[in-house]
Amino acid sequence: MLKNTKYRDVHHHLIVECKKSSRMAQLEIYKLYYKAMYNTALRILNNQSDAEDVMQDSFIVAFERIENYREEGSFGGWLKRIVVNNALDIVRKQKPTTQLNEQNEPMSTEQEYCIESDCRLEDIKKAMAKIKNEYRIILSLFLFEGYDHEEIASILQISYGLSRTRYSRARQSLISTIRELQKEREMKWA
Template identity: 45%
Template sequence: MLQVELVERCKANDRKAQMDLYRKYAEGMFCVAMRFLGNEHDAEDILQESFVKAFQRIEQYRGEVSFGAWLKRIVVNGSIDFLKTKKMNSIALNEGYMRVADEQEDWTVSDGVSLDKVKQAINRLPEKYRYVVQLFLVEGYDHNEIAEILNITETTSRTRLLRGKGYIKEMLKDKSYGTGS
C-alpha cells in the first residue's frame, strides 16, 4: 500500500493503517531517538510519544515532505525536549563574539581516529553544540531547519557548528597524541 493511502486512512482513524505506519517507521525512528538519547528506555518512550503525537496531529500533515521526514522532526523535537527537561541548568555563552561557521570547512580526522571516538567526542560536547552538530552531520538538516527546530538563528546554528567542530577536533587531537583522558 502506498504511503499516501496509509496516511489518508490514518486521518480517518484507521487503527490497522496506524499499525502499518508504525511498523514501517518504528525501527528507523528508534535509531534517531537513540542517537540523541543513548538510552534504549528513553528512546522507546520518545518513540511511543512521537507516534502518539503524530497520530493526534496527522491532520496537520500536508504532504509537503515525506511522512518519514515529518515524523523524524517530531522524534528529534521530542528527543531534544526530553534532554532539555533532564538538564535545565546550562550556561549560555555570548555567541556574538564567535565567528560564523562555514559547513564547507574540512571535517576530516586523522586515519587513526575511529568512528566510535568521533561519536564519543560528539556525545561529550556541551548540549547546545552537540544538538547542532548532530542535527547537521548525523541527521542531515541544514541551518535553516536547525534554527527552526532549536528556535535559534541560522547564524547561531552556524556558530555552534563551528564551535562544536573545534571542540571535537581538540578532543580527538588530545587522544591521538596520548595526552587526553
C-alpha cells in the same frame, strides 16, 4: 521511476488509512519508521531509555495529529520533526541552558580539520557522548538529520549565526575528542 511511484502510492494509502484510525496502517507506518526515529532520538539524547520514550511518544502524537499532515513533504520528514522537537523538550527539561553571548563572537577562521582515515566508528560514538550536549545536538541535526542552519536555528530557537558558530565549535570539539581517543588507544597498544 515506476518503483518510486508505487512506493508513494502504498505510502499514501497507509497515510489515508491512518487518518481513518486504522490500527493496521499505524502498525505498518510504525514498522517503516521506528528504527530511524529511534536513532534520531538517540543521537540527540544519548540515552536509550529516553530515546525509546521519545520515539513512542512521537508516534502517539503523530497518529493523534495525522489530520494535520498535508502530504506536502514526506511523512518521514514530518514525523522526524516531531521526534526532534520531543527530544529537545527532554533536553531542555533535564538541563536548563544558559545563554552565552556566542552571537557576537567572530567565527573561527582556522583551516578545516580532517579526521584521520583510521578513525573508527567506535571513536566517533564515544566522542559524541563526551562532547557538550548542545554540541551533540547541533552535530546530530546538521550531519545526521540533514537540517541546514536556518532549520536548526528555528528548531533550537536561536539565530542563524549562533547555529553556525555552535556547529563550528561542535565540530572542533568532536575532532579534538576523537584525536584524544585515538591517542589513548595508541598508548594502550604501544
